[in-house]
Amino acid sequence: MAGRSWAGTTLDDRKAARRGQLVDAGLDLLGTQGSAGVSVRAVCRHAKLTERYFYESFADREELVVAVYEHIGEQARQALVDAVSDTAEPAERAKAAVRAFVELMLDDPRKGRVLLLAPITDPALTTRGIALLPSFAELVSGQLSHGDAAERQMTSIGLVGALSNVFIAYLDGSLKVSRERLIDHCVRLVLGADRQP
Protein backbone atom coordinates (compact mmCIF):
# COMPACT_ATOMS: atom_id res chain seq x y z
CA MET A 1 0.00 0.00 0.00
CA ALA A 2 1.43 3.30 -1.11
CA GLY A 3 -0.52 5.60 1.19
CA ARG A 4 0.90 4.04 4.29
CA SER A 5 2.87 6.56 6.29
CA TRP A 6 6.49 5.87 7.03
CA ALA A 7 8.94 8.04 8.87
CA GLY A 8 6.43 10.86 8.73
CA THR A 9 5.92 10.79 4.99
CA THR A 10 4.29 8.50 2.49
CA LEU A 11 6.26 6.21 0.25
CA ASP A 12 5.28 8.09 -2.85
CA ASP A 13 6.45 11.31 -1.30
CA ARG A 14 9.83 9.91 -0.46
CA LYS A 15 10.16 8.35 -3.86
CA ALA A 16 9.36 11.66 -5.50
CA ALA A 17 11.83 13.40 -3.23
CA ARG A 18 14.55 10.96 -4.23
CA ARG A 19 13.72 11.49 -7.86
CA GLY A 20 14.09 15.19 -7.27
CA GLN A 21 17.50 14.71 -5.68
CA LEU A 22 18.60 12.68 -8.67
CA VAL A 23 17.41 15.27 -11.17
CA ASP A 24 19.14 17.99 -9.18
CA ALA A 25 22.36 16.02 -9.16
CA GLY A 26 21.98 15.44 -12.87
CA LEU A 27 21.55 19.16 -13.47
CA ASP A 28 24.63 19.86 -11.43
CA LEU A 29 26.78 17.42 -13.33
CA LEU A 30 25.37 18.12 -16.77
CA GLY A 31 25.68 21.84 -16.15
CA THR A 32 29.27 21.79 -14.94
CA GLN A 33 31.09 18.73 -16.24
CA GLY A 34 28.96 18.18 -19.29
CA SER A 35 27.58 15.02 -20.73
CA ALA A 36 30.56 12.85 -19.87
CA GLY A 37 30.21 13.60 -16.18
CA VAL A 38 26.71 12.22 -15.98
CA SER A 39 27.14 8.55 -15.16
CA VAL A 40 24.72 6.60 -13.06
CA ARG A 41 27.26 6.17 -10.34
CA ALA A 42 28.36 9.79 -10.36
CA VAL A 43 24.78 10.98 -10.16
CA CYS A 44 24.11 8.68 -7.24
CA ARG A 45 27.23 9.77 -5.40
CA HIS A 46 26.23 13.39 -5.96
CA ALA A 47 22.68 12.81 -4.80
CA LYS A 48 23.86 10.74 -1.85
CA LEU A 49 21.67 7.87 -2.90
CA THR A 50 22.51 4.39 -4.02
CA GLU A 51 22.08 2.93 -7.48
CA ARG A 52 19.04 1.15 -6.24
CA TYR A 53 17.10 4.37 -6.09
CA PHE A 54 18.30 5.43 -9.46
CA TYR A 55 16.60 2.50 -11.10
CA GLU A 56 13.59 3.08 -8.90
CA SER A 57 12.90 6.30 -10.80
CA PHE A 58 14.67 5.86 -14.13
CA ALA A 59 15.05 2.93 -16.45
CA ASP A 60 18.22 4.30 -17.98
CA ARG A 61 20.96 6.79 -17.75
CA GLU A 62 19.27 8.20 -20.83
CA GLU A 63 15.97 8.72 -19.07
CA LEU A 64 17.64 10.79 -16.41
CA VAL A 65 19.34 13.01 -18.94
CA VAL A 66 16.08 13.60 -20.76
CA ALA A 67 14.35 14.34 -17.47
CA VAL A 68 16.96 16.92 -16.54
CA TYR A 69 16.75 18.59 -19.92
CA GLU A 70 12.98 18.73 -19.92
CA HIS A 71 12.92 19.97 -16.35
CA ILE A 72 15.05 22.95 -17.27
CA GLY A 73 13.27 23.39 -20.55
CA GLU A 74 9.98 23.70 -18.78
CA GLN A 75 11.38 26.33 -16.44
CA ALA A 76 12.65 28.33 -19.39
CA ARG A 77 9.40 28.03 -21.27
CA GLN A 78 7.49 29.20 -18.26
CA ALA A 79 9.83 32.15 -17.77
CA LEU A 80 9.33 33.15 -21.39
CA VAL A 81 5.58 32.82 -21.27
CA ASP A 82 5.40 34.86 -18.10
CA ALA A 83 7.61 37.58 -19.54
CA VAL A 84 5.69 37.78 -22.78
CA SER A 85 2.26 37.77 -21.28
CA ASP A 86 2.88 41.08 -19.57
CA THR A 87 3.30 43.30 -22.59
CA ALA A 88 1.64 43.55 -25.96
CA GLU A 89 3.89 45.80 -27.99
CA PRO A 90 6.16 43.61 -30.19
CA ALA A 91 9.49 45.28 -29.51
CA GLU A 92 8.76 45.34 -25.80
CA ARG A 93 7.73 41.73 -25.86
CA ALA A 94 10.98 40.71 -27.51
CA LYS A 95 12.94 42.70 -25.01
CA ALA A 96 11.07 41.19 -22.09
CA ALA A 97 11.52 37.68 -23.43
CA VAL A 98 15.22 38.08 -24.00
CA ARG A 99 15.64 39.62 -20.60
CA ALA A 100 13.82 36.76 -18.94
CA PHE A 101 15.95 34.24 -20.74
CA VAL A 102 19.20 35.99 -19.91
CA GLU A 103 18.27 36.30 -16.31
CA LEU A 104 17.38 32.66 -16.03
CA MET A 105 20.76 31.70 -17.38
CA LEU A 106 22.85 34.19 -15.51
CA ASP A 107 21.27 33.43 -12.19
CA ASP A 108 22.14 29.79 -12.78
CA PRO A 109 24.64 29.19 -15.56
CA ARG A 110 24.23 25.45 -15.19
CA LYS A 111 20.78 25.85 -16.65
CA GLY A 112 22.13 27.80 -19.57
CA ARG A 113 24.65 25.12 -20.31
CA VAL A 114 22.06 22.38 -20.06
CA LEU A 115 19.69 24.21 -22.34
CA LEU A 116 22.22 25.31 -24.93
CA LEU A 117 24.96 22.72 -24.88
CA ALA A 118 23.44 19.47 -23.71
CA PRO A 119 21.29 18.89 -26.79
CA ILE A 120 24.36 18.91 -29.00
CA THR A 121 26.79 17.17 -26.67
CA ASP A 122 24.76 14.35 -25.20
CA PRO A 123 23.79 11.48 -27.49
CA ALA A 124 20.64 10.85 -25.50
CA LEU A 125 19.44 14.30 -26.55
CA THR A 126 21.11 14.59 -29.95
CA THR A 127 19.54 11.41 -31.20
CA ARG A 128 16.01 12.24 -30.26
CA GLY A 129 16.21 15.73 -31.67
CA ILE A 130 14.88 17.08 -28.42
CA ALA A 131 15.80 20.63 -29.15
CA LEU A 132 13.48 23.04 -27.47
CA LEU A 133 15.29 26.09 -28.71
CA PRO A 134 13.71 26.29 -32.15
CA SER A 135 10.29 26.40 -30.59
CA PHE A 136 11.57 29.11 -28.27
CA ALA A 137 12.75 31.08 -31.23
CA GLU A 138 9.32 30.93 -32.79
CA LEU A 139 7.82 31.96 -29.52
CA VAL A 140 10.19 34.89 -29.26
CA SER A 141 10.17 36.19 -32.78
CA GLY A 142 6.48 35.58 -33.23
CA GLN A 143 5.91 34.80 -36.84
CA LEU A 144 8.46 35.97 -39.31
CA SER A 145 6.71 37.91 -41.98
CA HIS A 146 9.13 37.83 -44.90
CA GLY A 147 10.03 34.96 -47.17
CA ASP A 148 8.62 31.54 -47.79
CA ALA A 149 8.71 28.59 -45.42
CA ALA A 150 12.29 27.59 -46.17
CA GLU A 151 13.46 31.16 -45.81
CA ARG A 152 11.80 31.53 -42.46
CA GLN A 153 13.21 28.22 -41.31
CA MET A 154 16.73 29.26 -42.17
CA THR A 155 16.25 32.59 -40.49
CA SER A 156 14.91 30.95 -37.37
CA ILE A 157 17.72 28.42 -37.19
CA GLY A 158 20.27 31.13 -37.72
CA LEU A 159 18.75 33.27 -35.03
CA VAL A 160 18.85 30.47 -32.50
CA GLY A 161 22.47 29.78 -33.39
CA ALA A 162 23.45 33.41 -33.04
CA LEU A 163 21.77 33.79 -29.68
CA SER A 164 23.16 30.50 -28.39
CA ASN A 165 26.68 31.35 -29.37
CA VAL A 166 26.52 34.78 -27.78
CA PHE A 167 25.11 33.31 -24.59
CA ILE A 168 27.73 30.59 -24.50
CA ALA A 169 30.53 33.05 -25.01
CA TYR A 170 29.11 35.17 -22.24
CA LEU A 171 28.76 32.18 -19.94
CA ASP A 172 32.30 30.97 -20.30
CA GLY A 173 33.71 34.42 -19.87
CA SER A 174 35.14 34.96 -23.32
CA LEU A 175 32.65 37.72 -24.00
CA LYS A 176 33.05 40.50 -21.50
CA VAL A 177 30.19 42.94 -21.73
CA SER A 178 27.66 44.20 -19.26
CA ARG A 179 24.43 42.39 -18.76
CA GLU A 180 22.56 45.31 -20.26
CA ARG A 181 24.61 45.42 -23.42
CA LEU A 182 24.19 41.69 -23.81
CA ILE A 183 20.45 42.01 -23.54
CA ASP A 184 20.40 44.96 -25.91
CA HIS A 185 22.40 43.14 -28.50
CA CYS A 186 20.21 40.06 -28.28
CA VAL A 187 17.10 42.16 -28.64
CA ARG A 188 18.53 43.72 -31.77
CA LEU A 189 19.34 40.26 -33.09
CA VAL A 190 15.78 39.12 -32.55
CA LEU A 191 14.25 42.24 -34.00
CA GLY A 192 16.68 42.36 -36.88
CA ALA A 193 16.30 38.74 -37.83
CA ASP A 194 13.27 39.54 -39.90
CA ARG A 195 14.33 42.21 -42.28
CA GLN A 196 14.40 42.34 -46.01
CA PRO A 197 17.79 41.84 -47.59
Added chain:
Amino acid sequence: MAGRSWAGTTLDDRKAARRGQLVDAGLDLLGTQGSAGVSVRAVCRHAKLTERYFYESFADREELVVAVYEHIGEQARQALVDAVSDTAEPAERAKAAVRAFVELMLDDPRKGRVLLLAPITDPALTTRGIALLPSFAELVSGQLSHGDAAERQMTSIGLVGALSNVFIAYLDGSLKVSRERLIDHCVRLVLGADRQP
Protein backbone atom coordinates in the same frame (compact mmCIF):
# COMPACT_ATOMS: atom_id res chain seq x y z
CA MET B 1 70.15 6.62 -37.59
CA ALA B 2 66.88 7.89 -38.93
CA GLY B 3 67.82 8.12 -42.57
CA ARG B 4 68.45 4.44 -42.84
CA SER B 5 66.23 2.88 -45.42
CA TRP B 6 63.87 0.11 -44.40
CA ALA B 7 61.36 -1.71 -46.49
CA GLY B 8 61.91 0.84 -49.21
CA THR B 9 61.24 3.91 -47.08
CA THR B 10 62.97 5.72 -44.29
CA LEU B 11 61.87 5.38 -40.68
CA ASP B 12 60.72 8.94 -40.47
CA ASP B 13 58.60 8.46 -43.55
CA ARG B 14 56.89 5.43 -42.14
CA LYS B 15 56.39 7.13 -38.82
CA ALA B 16 54.81 10.10 -40.55
CA ALA B 17 52.63 7.78 -42.62
CA ARG B 18 51.40 6.07 -39.47
CA ARG B 19 50.69 9.41 -37.90
CA GLY B 20 48.66 10.25 -40.97
CA GLN B 21 46.67 7.05 -40.68
CA LEU B 22 45.91 7.84 -37.07
CA VAL B 23 44.77 11.37 -37.84
CA ASP B 24 42.60 10.07 -40.66
CA ALA B 25 41.04 7.52 -38.37
CA GLY B 26 40.51 10.24 -35.81
CA LEU B 27 38.77 12.42 -38.38
CA ASP B 28 36.56 9.54 -39.36
CA LEU B 29 35.49 8.80 -35.82
CA LEU B 30 35.22 12.40 -34.64
CA GLY B 31 33.25 13.26 -37.75
CA THR B 32 30.78 10.41 -37.52
CA GLN B 33 30.47 9.16 -33.96
CA GLY B 34 31.52 12.36 -32.27
CA SER B 35 33.82 12.89 -29.36
CA ALA B 36 32.82 9.77 -27.48
CA GLY B 37 33.82 7.52 -30.35
CA VAL B 38 37.40 8.68 -30.30
CA SER B 39 39.19 6.37 -27.91
CA VAL B 40 42.79 5.35 -28.30
CA ARG B 41 41.79 1.78 -28.96
CA ALA B 42 39.04 2.67 -31.41
CA VAL B 43 41.38 4.93 -33.35
CA CYS B 44 43.98 2.18 -33.52
CA ARG B 45 41.47 -0.40 -34.64
CA HIS B 46 40.26 2.00 -37.30
CA ALA B 47 43.76 2.82 -38.48
CA LYS B 48 44.79 -0.83 -38.37
CA LEU B 49 47.68 -0.02 -36.12
CA THR B 50 48.47 -1.03 -32.58
CA GLU B 51 48.48 1.17 -29.52
CA ARG B 52 52.20 1.17 -29.67
CA TYR B 53 52.17 3.41 -32.70
CA PHE B 54 49.62 5.67 -31.18
CA TYR B 55 52.00 6.62 -28.42
CA GLU B 56 54.78 6.87 -30.94
CA SER B 57 53.09 9.93 -32.42
CA PHE B 58 50.86 11.25 -29.64
CA ALA B 59 51.35 11.56 -25.92
CA ASP B 60 47.63 11.55 -25.25
CA ARG B 61 44.23 10.91 -26.60
CA GLU B 62 43.92 14.68 -26.23
CA GLU B 63 46.86 15.36 -28.50
CA LEU B 64 45.28 13.31 -31.26
CA VAL B 65 42.01 15.17 -31.01
CA VAL B 66 43.76 18.51 -31.20
CA ALA B 67 45.79 17.30 -34.17
CA VAL B 68 42.65 16.25 -36.02
CA TYR B 69 40.95 19.55 -35.33
CA GLU B 70 43.90 21.60 -36.41
CA HIS B 71 44.40 19.49 -39.48
CA ILE B 72 40.88 20.21 -40.66
CA GLY B 73 41.10 23.79 -39.52
CA GLU B 74 44.13 24.35 -41.68
CA GLN B 75 42.34 22.91 -44.69
CA ALA B 76 39.40 25.21 -44.14
CA ARG B 77 41.59 28.23 -43.65
CA GLN B 78 43.43 27.46 -46.83
CA ALA B 79 40.18 27.04 -48.76
CA LEU B 80 38.99 30.39 -47.48
CA VAL B 81 42.18 32.19 -48.31
CA ASP B 82 42.21 30.74 -51.78
CA ALA B 83 38.62 31.70 -52.41
CA VAL B 84 39.07 35.22 -51.14
CA SER B 85 42.29 35.93 -52.95
CA ASP B 86 40.58 35.67 -56.31
CA THR B 87 38.19 38.57 -56.08
CA ALA B 88 38.39 42.06 -54.71
CA GLU B 89 34.84 43.27 -54.59
CA PRO B 90 33.51 42.80 -51.01
CA ALA B 91 30.16 41.20 -51.79
CA GLU B 92 31.79 38.84 -54.23
CA ARG B 93 34.49 37.98 -51.74
CA ALA B 94 31.92 37.08 -49.14
CA LYS B 95 30.05 34.96 -51.60
CA ALA B 96 33.20 33.18 -52.72
CA ALA B 97 34.26 32.54 -49.15
CA VAL B 98 30.91 31.14 -48.11
CA ARG B 99 30.78 29.01 -51.21
CA ALA B 100 34.22 27.60 -50.52
CA PHE B 101 33.29 26.80 -46.97
CA VAL B 102 30.02 25.16 -47.91
CA GLU B 103 31.69 23.09 -50.56
CA LEU B 104 34.37 21.91 -48.20
CA MET B 105 31.74 20.75 -45.77
CA LEU B 106 29.34 19.22 -48.21
CA ASP B 107 31.98 17.28 -50.04
CA ASP B 108 33.01 15.82 -46.72
CA PRO B 109 30.48 16.31 -43.95
CA ARG B 110 32.85 14.76 -41.45
CA LYS B 111 34.98 17.85 -41.78
CA GLY B 112 32.01 20.08 -41.15
CA ARG B 113 31.15 18.22 -38.01
CA VAL B 114 34.72 18.31 -36.76
CA LEU B 115 34.99 22.01 -37.41
CA LEU B 116 31.61 23.03 -36.04
CA LEU B 117 30.74 20.47 -33.40
CA ALA B 118 33.98 19.12 -32.02
CA PRO B 119 35.08 22.32 -30.29
CA ILE B 120 31.93 22.35 -28.21
CA THR B 121 31.53 18.64 -27.63
CA ASP B 122 35.04 17.47 -26.90
CA PRO B 123 36.60 18.52 -23.60
CA ALA B 124 40.06 18.47 -25.11
CA LEU B 125 38.96 21.29 -27.41
CA THR B 126 36.46 23.03 -25.18
CA THR B 127 38.98 23.51 -22.43
CA ARG B 128 41.68 25.00 -24.55
CA GLY B 129 39.33 27.39 -26.26
CA ILE B 130 40.69 26.21 -29.56
CA ALA B 131 37.95 27.73 -31.60
CA LEU B 132 39.12 28.63 -35.05
CA LEU B 133 35.74 29.83 -36.16
CA PRO B 134 35.92 33.30 -34.66
CA SER B 135 39.06 33.99 -36.62
CA PHE B 136 37.29 32.70 -39.71
CA ALA B 137 34.47 35.08 -39.08
CA GLU B 138 36.87 37.98 -39.02
CA LEU B 139 38.46 36.72 -42.16
CA VAL B 140 35.11 36.41 -43.87
CA SER B 141 33.44 39.59 -42.81
CA GLY B 142 36.61 41.60 -43.19
CA GLN B 143 36.46 44.32 -40.64
CA LEU B 144 33.08 45.29 -39.33
CA SER B 145 32.70 49.00 -39.67
CA HIS B 146 30.02 49.84 -37.13
CA GLY B 147 30.16 49.86 -33.39
CA ASP B 148 32.95 49.69 -30.86
CA ALA B 149 35.09 46.66 -30.07
CA ALA B 150 32.56 44.93 -27.85
CA GLU B 151 29.83 45.51 -30.38
CA ARG B 152 31.89 44.00 -33.15
CA GLN B 153 32.83 41.06 -30.97
CA MET B 154 29.21 40.29 -30.22
CA THR B 155 28.30 40.62 -33.86
CA SER B 156 31.10 38.34 -34.90
CA ILE B 157 30.24 35.69 -32.32
CA GLY B 158 26.60 35.84 -33.30
CA LEU B 159 27.43 35.51 -36.96
CA VAL B 160 29.52 32.43 -36.36
CA GLY B 161 26.75 30.92 -34.29
CA ALA B 162 24.15 31.61 -36.94
CA LEU B 163 26.25 30.13 -39.72
CA SER B 164 27.20 27.12 -37.65
CA ASN B 165 23.66 26.33 -36.73
CA VAL B 166 22.45 26.62 -40.30
CA PHE B 167 25.26 24.40 -41.52
CA ILE B 168 24.62 21.84 -38.82
CA ALA B 169 20.92 21.73 -39.59
CA TYR B 170 21.77 21.27 -43.23
CA LEU B 171 24.27 18.55 -42.46
CA ASP B 172 21.98 16.45 -40.35
CA GLY B 173 19.14 16.77 -42.81
CA SER B 174 16.72 18.80 -40.75
CA LEU B 175 17.08 21.74 -43.10
CA LYS B 176 16.00 20.79 -46.58
CA VAL B 177 16.99 23.46 -49.05
CA SER B 178 19.08 23.46 -52.19
CA ARG B 179 22.76 24.07 -51.99
CA GLU B 180 22.32 27.36 -53.80
CA ARG B 181 19.70 28.67 -51.43
CA LEU B 182 21.87 27.67 -48.51
CA ILE B 183 24.78 29.60 -49.93
CA ASP B 184 22.59 32.58 -50.74
CA HIS B 185 21.19 32.71 -47.27
CA CYS B 186 24.61 32.47 -45.68
CA VAL B 187 25.92 35.21 -47.90
CA ARG B 188 23.05 37.44 -46.79
CA LEU B 189 23.83 36.59 -43.19
CA VAL B 190 27.44 37.61 -43.65
CA LEU B 191 26.62 40.76 -45.53
CA GLY B 192 23.80 41.67 -43.19
CA ALA B 193 25.77 41.14 -40.02
CA ASP B 194 27.20 44.59 -40.23
CA ARG B 195 24.26 46.90 -40.54
CA GLN B 196 23.09 49.72 -38.39
CA PRO B 197 20.14 48.90 -36.15
Added chain:
DNA sequence: TTAAATTGACCACAACTGTTGTCAGGTTAA
Protein backbone atom coordinates in the same frame (compact mmCIF):
# COMPACT_ATOMS: atom_id res chain seq x y z
C1' DT C 1 75.71 -15.08 -41.83
C1' DT C 2 75.37 -12.21 -37.88
C1' DA C 3 73.69 -8.53 -35.22
C1' DA C 4 70.75 -4.76 -34.93
C1' DA C 5 66.44 -2.47 -35.81
C1' DT C 6 61.61 -2.69 -36.63
C1' DT C 7 57.27 -4.60 -36.34
C1' DG C 8 52.85 -6.59 -34.69
C1' DA C 9 50.39 -9.22 -31.56
C1' DC C 10 49.45 -9.56 -27.15
C1' DC C 11 49.03 -9.00 -21.99
C1' DA C 12 48.62 -6.42 -17.54
C1' DC C 13 47.02 -2.91 -14.65
C1' DA C 14 43.79 -0.16 -12.29
C1' DA C 15 39.92 2.48 -13.00
C1' DC C 16 35.64 3.19 -14.73
C1' DT C 17 30.89 2.01 -16.94
C1' DG C 18 25.55 0.17 -16.72
C1' DT C 19 22.88 -2.90 -14.44
C1' DT C 20 21.19 -6.34 -11.24
C1' DG C 21 21.32 -8.83 -7.09
C1' DT C 22 22.02 -9.87 -2.13
C1' DC C 23 21.77 -9.19 2.77
C1' DA C 24 21.96 -7.23 7.36
C1' DG C 25 19.78 -3.68 9.78
C1' DG C 26 16.17 -0.20 10.94
C1' DT C 27 11.15 1.27 11.10
C1' DT C 28 6.62 0.68 11.40
C1' DA C 29 1.64 -1.14 11.69
C1' DA C 30 -0.61 -4.91 13.77
Added chain:
DNA sequence: TTAACCTGACAACAGTTGTGGTCAATTTAA
Protein backbone atom coordinates in the same frame (compact mmCIF):
# COMPACT_ATOMS: atom_id res chain seq x y z
C1' DT D 1 6.63 -8.57 20.08
C1' DT D 2 6.00 -10.18 15.70
C1' DA D 3 5.82 -9.81 10.81
C1' DA D 4 5.91 -6.90 6.92
C1' DC D 5 8.21 -3.40 4.87
C1' DC D 6 11.86 -0.03 3.84
C1' DT D 7 16.65 1.29 3.57
C1' DG D 8 21.60 1.53 2.69
C1' DA D 9 25.81 -0.56 1.81
C1' DC D 10 27.86 -3.53 -0.91
C1' DA D 11 29.20 -7.47 -4.48
C1' DA D 12 29.12 -9.30 -9.11
C1' DC D 13 28.93 -9.17 -14.05
C1' DA D 14 31.02 -8.28 -18.32
C1' DG D 15 32.46 -4.58 -20.70
C1' DT D 16 35.40 -0.36 -21.78
C1' DT D 17 39.01 3.01 -20.96
C1' DG D 18 44.23 4.99 -20.92
C1' DT D 19 48.69 3.64 -20.68
C1' DG D 20 52.47 0.80 -20.32
C1' DG D 21 55.21 -3.43 -21.16
C1' DT D 22 56.88 -8.03 -23.12
C1' DC D 23 58.27 -11.13 -26.70
C1' DA D 24 58.76 -13.55 -30.85
C1' DA D 25 59.02 -12.81 -35.73
C1' DT D 26 60.63 -10.25 -39.57
C1' DT D 27 63.68 -7.18 -42.24
C1' DT D 28 67.66 -5.03 -43.14
C1' DA D 29 72.73 -3.20 -43.05
C1' DA D 30 77.16 -4.90 -42.06
